[in-house]
Structure formats: structure tokens, C-alpha cells
Amino acid sequence: MSCGLTIGEFAQLTHLSVRTLRRYHESGLLEPTSVDPVTGYRCYTSDQIPTAQVIHRLRDLDVPLADVAKILATEDAAERADLVGEHLQRLEAELDCTRATVTSLRNLLRPDDGGLQVELRPVAARTVAGVEGVVGYEEVFSWYDAAMAELDAAVAGLPPLRPPGGCYANELFTRGRGTAMVYRPVADPPTRGRVRPVDLPAAELAVVVHPGPHDDIDVTYGQLGAWVVDHALAVDGPVHETYLVSPRDDPDPAAWRTEIGWPVFRLTSTPG
Secondary structure, eight states: OOSSHHHHHHHHHHHHHHHHHHHHHHHSSOSSSSOOOOTTTTOGGGGGHHHHHHHHHHTTOOOOOOHHHHHHHHHOHHHHHHHHHHHHHHHHHHHHHHHHHHHHHHHHHHHOTTOOOOOOEOOOOOEEEEEEEEEEGGHHHHHHHHHHHHHHHHHTTSSSSSSEEEOOOHHHHTTSSEEEEEEOBBBSSSOBBBBBEEEEOOOOEEEEEEEGGGGGGGHHHHHHOOOOOOOOEEEOHHHEEEEOOOOTTOGGGOOOOEEEEEEEEOOOOOOO
């Protein structure tokens, strides 16, 4: 039988390997126009070259095969654009995450010679408006956004006494799941939905300010932890965070300032 383009010729024209073309045939993504029933040779036509090139570009963008098939099967141009756009948004988010990780790694490899500015600060007991829940470590950011939005709505119109903050149980970090609480210090905290008055006990905190986005806040946590150990202090209770400048105050991550406070007590030696 005559064959327009052999699989080898089609591979040369599209820059898709023979092995890849066979895989696309088996998955139904790009089927040859005919297959010789005796030899099994696959035949393609020049009309299939644009489709192969589209597949090539999409795969270069790491679009999953199932999504590539969905895009090719969609005849509406606007719907196709939306499908591709969704994947591009995911790529941009992954790129932002990669950039943040690279920045964090550079900071770890080239630490600031200026040293860590830590303050030991006594904090009085107080009552705040808070939202509390048990969450997994991977859920903290999404939980925070929802809880803070509910908290903001509940205290709307009440003058803030201090910046908002949060308390995070040690189990959240050690076991991957634990109690988290976000709060706003206001007079006469209301009870509304998940929002309720919460009594925060007095504590002595080792405090440091983390500048910028939260992607590498674990680096500052580690530096503060090392400082606590070096100064013969022990951690006593949940971690406190105070959001001096948060995403709700300024959309620029470079402007964010998060105060981290570890409740501590001094280690004393037992007389022998």
C-alpha cells in the first residue's frame, strides 16, 4: 500500500521522536491515517503536521496528555484559549514558587552578616477576637485566608487595638497537624459564626521580624530557633505571629512584615 509519510519522515518533519509518535498513537492522541495490516507500518499525511506541532508546544509547557487531548477535541477557539490559559496560570504560580525557593536558598547559602535582631519581650494577658481550628500544615495558608476574611467581617467598624496575629500549636510543625488560631485585638470582641472572644495568657516572647513574602519564613523560624538554643532558652507554648504589614495591607510582598514570637523560659541548672 502507498504511504504518504512514514513514521520516520513524519518524525523528522515534526521533531517528535518515533517512540513518542507511537506512544501518542497508543493513547489515541495522534493516530496515523493508516496502519499496514501486514507490516504494522504507520502512515501520516502532511495535514497532520500542524496538529503534531500543537501537541509538541503543549507538551513543552508540561500540559498533561489528558489535557492536550481535551484541547485538541475542543472546536471552539475561545474555549481552547481558556483551557490553555488555565494551564499557563498554573505554570506562572509554579514559577513564582520556584523563584521564591531560589531566593530562599541563596539567603541560606549567603547569610546576612548583620546578625539576627531578636528582642525578649513580656506580653500581658489579653482578650482578642479569634477564629480557631485544627488544620494540616499544607492547609494553613488557605485556612488562614478564609478565617481572616471571616474575622475581618465580624469586627468591621471596631477600632483595632494592635495589628492582627496568630497562634500555632507545636504539633502543627512536629506532626503536620495541629491547632491554629488567628485573631484581631479589639475592644469587646464579638461572638459571630466561628469568631469568638479568646483569652491569650501572658507570655515572654523571643521576637524577630521576618521581612518580605512568607515563602521562606521557615528560614527566619530556623534562625530564631538557633538563637533561642544559643541563649539557653527553651520553647514554652505555641508560636505567635503578628502581621505588622500583611497582604491585606499591601499587595507588594516585599513590603510584608511578620513578627515571629516564641514563648520562652530560661533554663536553670539544678543544684547538685
